[in-house]
Amino acid sequence: MTSRHVESDLSLAILGLLAVAPMSGYSLRKVFLTTALKAFSGSPGAIYPALRRLESEGLVEGTVEQKDTLRPRKVFGLTRRGREVLADSLSRPVGRKDVIWGMDRLLLRFSFMSGLLSRERTLEFLNALASHTEDYLKELEAEYKTMGSGRSSFTGRAALEQGVESYRTTARWARKTLDALKKRASL
Amino acid sequence: MTSRHVESDLSLAILGLLAVAPMSGYSLRKVFLTTALKAFSGSPGAIYPALRRLESEGLVEGTVEQKDTLRPRKVFGLTRRGREVLADSLSRPVGRKDVIWGMDRLLLRFSFMSGLLSRERTLEFLNALASHTEDYLKELEAEYKTMGSGRSSFTGRAALEQGVESYRTTARWARKTLDALKKRASL
DNA sequence: TGCAGCATGTAACCTGTTACATGATTAG
DNA sequence: CTAATCATGTAACAGGTTACATGCTGCA
Known part of the structure; x- marks a missing residue:
């Protein structure tokens, strides 16, 4: 075992x-x-x-x-x-931590799913990925707002912006792929 | 030393x-x-x-x-x-390798630049980051096209799509931030 | 009184990096 | 013939993870 x-x-x-x-x-x-x-x-x-x-x-x-x-x-x-x-x-199972510390691994796992996992399992996975990503995105956006335009550095703020954009892109991709997968008969 | x-x-x-x-x-x-x-x-x-x-x-x-x-x-x-x-x-200096294997580090470096590096150096950095990212993006896009819709798996293709989207987002962010920085008097 | 949070650290373990080493095969 | 590429591996080292360990301080 x-x-x-x-x-x-x-x-x-x-x-x-x-x-x-x-x-x-x-x-x-x-x-x-x-x-x-x-x-x-x-x-x-x-x-x-x-x-x-x-x-x-x-x-x-x-x-x-x-x-x-x-x-x-x-x-x-x-x-x-x-x-x-x-x-x-x-x-x-996909957790919040995976989204923060292991996004690369999640995508790696996803890339191998065809043929090895059922369509249902794959949908489950993508769904969890999407919602945890959206949750964390909200958190980052909140942090960005509280950062404010004052007192923090230009590059620091810009770097956080990149992080926000990055998670936003991933969330969008996950939803889009989820939809595409739902419309499919098989994997 | x-x-x-x-x-x-x-x-x-x-x-x-x-x-x-x-x-x-x-x-x-x-x-x-x-x-x-x-x-x-x-x-x-x-x-x-x-x-x-x-x-x-x-x-x-x-x-x-x-x-x-x-x-x-x-x-x-x-x-x-x-x-x-x-x-x-x-x-x-920012190289192609940094963009492929060390994007996180590049963003970390950027986030700390305000106050430590001159505006010119920072512009140089962002410019290199942007163009290497665009180069690598083109490569990924080419790979995505040659992958074709045939013979490769749905999830594999989708995962590569995420990679492409991700680099695209970063390239856009870099250009946008570069412009914002150019319009600024100081860092 | 006892528990959560402050605060610092160590040790075993795992895995990846770099650099080195060997030898076969193939193309120019 | 010789350089690149095929093909497999080892060894030293570095750095992070998990788990453990200690003891103080403030609060309910």
């Missing part, structure tokens, strides 16, 4: 990618270096240890290709348990 | 706050727990070690109040060198 969810964002991203198609460590690296998942390390010192951790937890399994060469290419795929844990990690 | 800049975001945030007014570790904690800087740890296990590191580097200096009590309150302030290093950290 142990933990029914993945700890680090990198590990979650790896599981999510391997759920789509089995890959070697090096291929994962290339994905992290070249696609929109650029935000992730992509450094071998992060990926290979992460893969070994996931393997020791029984979530991924590496099968060696080209056994004859000295440095064989190892292709990793999800185990059944790996797929379960991934689905569990994706469907964990 | 050693490093002329601060490594971690937390340390930078601490220096920035202490530049405004001297504070105790506990007060810093409260700021991180209650204001828009919530994004930072605020855990004592992060703040107190960070303060000791900064002190050992000669960037901050703690003076003890109420010497009689067993557990005295220590108020930290910037040293002259601390102020120099902070200004240097704020004025480091």
